[in-house]
Amino acid sequence: MNFDHQETKLDFVKHRKKFFLFSATLLTLGIILLSTIGLNLGIDFSSGTTIDVLADETVTEQEVIDEFVSIGLTPDDVILAGDNNDVGRASFIGVLGQQDVLEAQRHFEDVYGNTPTVSSVTPIVGEELARNALISVLIATVGIIIYVSIRFEFWYGVAAIIALFHDALFILAFFSIIQMEINIPFIAAVLTIIGYSINDTIVTFDRIRENMKLEKRVKDFEDVARVVNKSLVQTLARSINTVLTVVFAAGALLIFGGEGIRTFSLALVVGLVAGTYSSLFIAAQLWLVFKSRQLKRAKFKSKQLQESEV
Amino acid sequence: MNKKRGVKKWRIVVFFAIVAALAGLIATNVMDHADDIKLGLDLQGGFEVLYEVNTIEENQEIDRELLTDTVSAINARIDVLGVSEPNVRIEGDDRIRVQLAGVTDQQAARELLSTEARLSFRDVNDNVMLDGSDLVEGGARQSFHQDTNRPIVTVTVRDANLFGEVTREIMNMPDNRMAIWLDYDEEDSFDEEMMKEDSKIISAPTVSEVLRTTDIMITGDFTIEEAQDLAGILNAGALPVELEEIYSNSVGASLGERAMDLAITAGFIGIALIFAYMLLYYRFMGIIAVITLSVYIYFVLVVFNWMNAVLTLPGIAALILGVGMAVDANIITYERIKDELRSGKSTMSAFKAGSRRSLSTILDANITTILAAGVLFYFGNSAVQGFAIMLITSILVSFITAVFGARLLLGLWVNSRILNKKPKLFGVKESEISEL
Numbered sequence: 001m002n003f004d005h006q007e008t009k010l011d012f013v014k015h016r017k018k019f020f021l022f023s024a025t026l027l028t029l030g031i032i033l034l035s036t037i038g039l040n041l042g043i044d045f046s047s048g049t050t051i052d053v054l055a056d057e058t059v060t061e062q063e064v065i066d067e068f069v070s071i072g073l074t075p076d077d078v079i080l081a082g083d084n085n086d087v088g089r090a091s092f093i094g095v096l097g098q099q100d101v102l103e104a105q106r107h108f109e110d111v112y113g114n115t116p117t118v119s120s121v122t123p124i125v126g127e128e129l130a131r132n133a134l135i136s137v138l139i140a141t142v143g144i145i146i147y148v149s150i151r152f153e154f155w156y157g158v159a160a161i162i163a164l165f166h167d168a169l170f171i172l173a174f175f176s177i178i179q180m181e182i183n184i185p186f187i188a189a190v191l192t193i194i195g196y197s198i199n200d201t202i203v204t205f206d207r208i209r210e211n212m213k214l215e216k217r218v219k220d221f222e223d224v225a226r227v228v229n230k231s232l233v234q235t236l237a238r239s240i241n242t243v244l245t246v247v248f249a250a251g252a253l254l255i256f257g258g259e260g261i262r263t264f265s266l267a268l269v270v271g272l273v274a275g276t277y278s279s280l281f282i283a284a285q286l287w288l289v290f291k292s293r294q295l296k297r298a299k300f301k302s303k304q305l306q307e308s309e310v
Numbered sequence: 311m312n313k314k315r316g317v318k319k320w321r322i323v324v325f326f327a328i329v330a331a332l333a334g335l336i337a338t339n340v341m342d343h344a345d346d347i348k349l350g351l352d353l354q355g356g357f358e359v360l361y362e363v364n365t366i367e368e369n370q371e372i373d374r375e376l377l378t379d380t381v382s383a384i385n386a387r388i389d390v391l392g393v394s395e396p397n398v399r400i401e402g403d404d405r406i407r408v409q410l411a412g413v414t415d416q417q418a419a420r421e422l423l424s425t426e427a428r429l430s431f432r433d434v435n436d437n438v439m440l441d442g443s444d445l446v447e448g449g450a451r452q453s454f455h456q457d458t459n460r461p462i463v464t465v466t467v468r469d470a471n472l473f474g475e476v477t478r479e480i481m482n483m484p485d486n487r488m489a490i491w492l493d494y495d496e497e498d499s500f501d502e503e504m505m506k507e508d509s510k511i512i513s514a515p516t517v518s519e520v521l522r523t524t525d526i527m528i529t530g531d532f533t534i535e536e537a538q539d540l541a542g543i544l545n546a547g548a549l550p551v552e553l554e555e556i557y558s559n560s561v562g563a564s565l566g567e568r569a570m571d572l573a574i575t576a577g578f579i580g581i582a583l584i585f586a587y588m589l590l591y592y593r594f595m596g597i598i599a600v601i602t603l604s605v606y607i608y609f610v611l612v613v614f615n616w617m618n619a620v621l622t623l624p625g626i627a628a629l630i631l632g633v634g635m636a637v638d639a640n641i642i643t644y645e646r647i648k649d650e651l652r653s654g655k656s657t658m659s660a661f662k663a664g665s666r667r668s669l670s671t672i673l674d675a676n677i678t679t680i681l682a683a684g685v686l687f688y689f690g691n692s693a694v695q696g697f698a699i700m701l702i703t704s705i706l707v708s709f710i711t712a713v714f715g716a717r718l719l720l721g722l723w724v725n726s727r728i729l730n731k732k733p734k735l736f737g738v739k740e741s742e743i744s745e746l
Contacts, residue, residue: 050401061566080562081358087559119401124378133686133694140685147681151674184693185352185565188624191686191697192631198682199635199675203642206671238638238645241591245584245641246634252580253630258572260565261623268630 030173044126064088193271350622356411390542474522632704
C-alpha cells in the first residue's frame with residue numbers, strides 16, 4: 001500500500017458534506033433510538049432478583065441454567081460460588097413475581113434438598129460507575145482541548161472532541177439498534193474507543209499541522225482543502241495499518257474470547273472502526289470548515305481595516 | 311554519498327547481543343511474572359461477605375440514604391486494604407454484599423470491614439470521657455514510639471485543654487487507668503473485657519500526670535500492619551451502622567468459569583496476527599517491531615506486578631489500547647522512514663529523518679491520551695480508575711520500548727551500513743523511489 005498524494009485520485013475533502021450528512025443522520029437516528037427504545041440494560045444497571053441455589057455437589061453454570069429453564073425461568077446471569085463451586089447464583093433482571101419465587105424454591109428443594117435464598121438487588125453501583133465515567137470523560141475533554149490548543153490550535157481541539165463524541169455516541173447508538181445487553185465491561189469498551197479516537201485524530205492532525213507549515217501561502221478554502229487532503233492521503237497507510245492491528249487484537253477476543261466478554265469485544269471492534277472512520281472522514285473535514293471560516297473572517301476584518309484606514 | 315565505506319559488523323554483533331540478553335531475561339522469568347498477576351473478581355473471582363445492617367442508635371432508621379452512606383464508608387475502608395475494583399452491593403432492604411478479589415488474608419479483611427471504628431476513651435467504670443466527636447477527622451496516623459520504637463497509632467484531639475481535663479480527672483481516681491475502646495457497646499464492661507483474649511479495649515494506660523496535648527499516642531499490642539490498618543479505618547470514618555456477618559463464601563468469576571483461559575488464548579491469537587502482519591508488511595522493520603512489542607508486553611507485566619495492581623477486564627481493554635498505541639508508534643516511524651526512502655534519501659538519512667519527524671507525532675498523540683487517562687484516574691472510581699492506571703502504564707512502557715527501543719535496535723543495523731541500498735528490505739519498491 002502506497003498512497004502518493006500527487007497521483008492518487010482519492011479525495012477525502014470533496015465529499016465531506018456526504019460524510020457529515022451520513023454521520024448526522026446516523027447519530028440523529030441513534031439519539032432517537034436511545035431516547036425511545038434505549039439500551040438493553042443488563043443486571044449491573046437494573047433492579048433485579050438473585051436466587052442462590054445451594055447444591056450438595058459441584059455444579060456448572062449450564063446445569064443451574066437448565067434447572068431454571070425447566071421451570072420456565074431464564075436467568076440473565078449465573079455465577080458459581082462456594083469453595084467447591086456448589087452454589088449457583090442466578091440473577092434476573094426485574095423483580096420476580098411471588099409465584100415464580102415459590103415455584104423456584106419448591107423446585108430446588110426437590111432437586112438439591114436445600115431451599116434457595118432469594119434477595120432483591122439495586123443497581124446503585126452500576127449507575128454510580130456509569131455516571132462517574134461520564135463526568136470523568138467530560139472533564140478529560142476539557143483537558144484535551146486545552147492541551148491541543150497549546151500544541152496545535154483551538155479549532156483542532158474542538159474538531160477532535162466532536163470526533164470523540166461522534167465515536168462514543170456511535171457505539172451507544174449501535175448497541176441501541178442491536179439491543180445487546182450491556183453491563184459494566186461495556187463502559188470499559190467505550191473508554192477504550194474514546195482513547196483510540198483521540199489518539200488516531202491527533203496523528204492525522206499532526207500531519208495537517210506539519211503540512212500547513214510547509215505551505216507558503218494558505219489564503220482560502222481551496223488551499224486548506226488541498227493541505228487536508230494531502231495529509232489524509234499521506235497518513236492513510238498508517239491509519240489503515242494501525243486500525244487493522246488493533247482490530248486483530250479485539251477481533252481475536254470477539255471470536256475466541258468466549259461468551260462472557262462478547263458484548264465487550266464487539267463494542268471494541270465496532271468502535272475502533274468507527275474511530276478510524278471519524279478521523280479520516282469527519283475530524284479533519286470539520287477542522288477544514290472551522291479553519292476556512294476563520295480565514296474568511298480574518299480576510300473580512302483586514303478588508304474592513306483597510307477600508308477604515310482609507 | 312559517493313564515499314564507499316565498509317560495513318561495521320560490530321554493531322550487528324551488539325544487536326544480537328541485546329536481543330539475546332532480552333530473550334534470556336524474558337524466557338527465564340516471564341512465567342513467574344505472569345503467574346504473580348492478581349486477577350480481579352470478573353476474571354477469577356474472590357471472596358464475598360454478606361452483611362446484615364443493624365442500627366446503632368434507637369431512633370435510626372434503615373433507609374436508602376443510610377445504606378448508601380454505609381457503602382461509601384465500606385468503600386473507603388477497602389481502599390485501606392488496597393484492593394482495587396471491589397464490588398459492594400445493596401441487597402434487599404438491609405443487606406450489603408461485599409466482594410473482594412486478590413485478598414490473601416481473608417480474616418484480616420473481614421475484621422477491617424466490619425469494625426465500626428468508634429473510638430472512645432473511658433474510665434474503669436465505663437463512663438465515657440472522650441469519643442470520636444472530640445477527635446480531628448482524618449487525624450489518625452501510624453508512627454513509632456520514641457522510646458520503645460514499637461508501632462503505635464496517634465490520634466489528634468481538637469482541644470488540648472479538654473484532654474488535660476480528662477487526664478486530670480482519671481489521675482485522681484483510685485484506679486487511674488484510661489481504657490481506649492473500639493466499638494464499645496452498652497453491655498460491655500471494663501473488667502470483663504480486660505479478661506478477654508480478643509478485647510475491644512485496645513489499651514488501658516495508667517495516667518499519672520496531666521497531659522495537656524492534642525496528640526494521643528495509643529500503644530496497643532500492634533504489628534506495623536495492624537497499626538496502619540487501625541489508623542486507616544479511623545481516618546476512613548466510622549460506619550454509621552453495625553454490620554453483622556450473615557455468611558462469607560468464595561465466589562466464582564463473574565464473566566464465567568473459563569473467562570481467563572479464553573481471554574488468554576484470544577490474546578495470544580491476536581498478538582500472533584499482529585506480529586504476522588507487521589512482518590509481512592514492514593519486512594525487516596517488522597522484525598524490530600516484533601522484538602520491541604515482545605519486550606513491551608513483558609515490561610507491562612513486570613510494572614503491573616510491581617504496582618501490585620489487580621487485573622480486570624477494563625485493565626485488559628486498556629492493555630489492548632496500549633498494544634495498539636505501541637504498534638502505532640512503530641507504524642508511524644516506519645511509514646515515515648518509507649516516505650523518506652521513496653523521496654530518494656539514503657537508508658541512513660531516511661532513518662534519521664524518519665525517526666526525528668515521527669517523534670513529535672507520537673509524543674503529541676501519547677501525551678493527549680495520557681492526559682485523558684490521568685483525568686479518568688483522578689476523577690474516576692473503581693473500574694474507570696483500573697482502566698486509567700493500566701492505560702497510563704502501557705503508554706509509558708510503549709513509549710520507551712517502541713520509540714527508544716526500536717530506534718536503538720534499528721539504528722544498530724542502519725548505522726552498520728549493511729542495509730545501504732536495500733530499500734526492498736523496508737518494503738519500498740525500487741520503482742517507487744523518485745530521483746532527488
